[in-house]
Amino acid sequence: MLGPEELLLLFLHGLRAPERSRHRKGEDLRLRSRAEALGDALLIVLRTRGLAMTAEQEAQVHGCQDVGLLTRWLEQASLIPAAAALFAGR
Numbered sequence: 295m296l297g298p299e300e301l302l303l304l305f306l307h308g309l310r311a312p313e314r315s316r317h318r319k320g321e322d323l324r325l326r327s328r329a330e331a332l333g334d335a336l337l338i339v340l341r342t343r344g345l346a347m348t349a350e351q352e353a354q355v356h357g358c359q360d361v362g363l364l365t366r367w368l369e370q371a372s373l374i375p376a377a378a379a380l381f382a383g384r
Contacts, residue, residue: 325361332364339371347377354381 333355340347347355358364367380374380 329359329361329364332368333358336368336371340377345377351377351381
């Protein structure tokens, strides 16, 4: 049988769990929003430079949720000779 201290710890842990869950959901939403913004910026840079992309490549950008990868692509977008160069190493 659990003593009062163990019951209190279990109770308090249960109260904090939803808070962590909400925080995690907020963080997930923030990362998804950041990924979407980076993807949009990448497509704008490529279009502005006149670099054509296939529908598959655009879908790859829109479907990517990896903020690090999207950041690397965006950094490279001003240097590459063709959009296909972004996806060659992936």
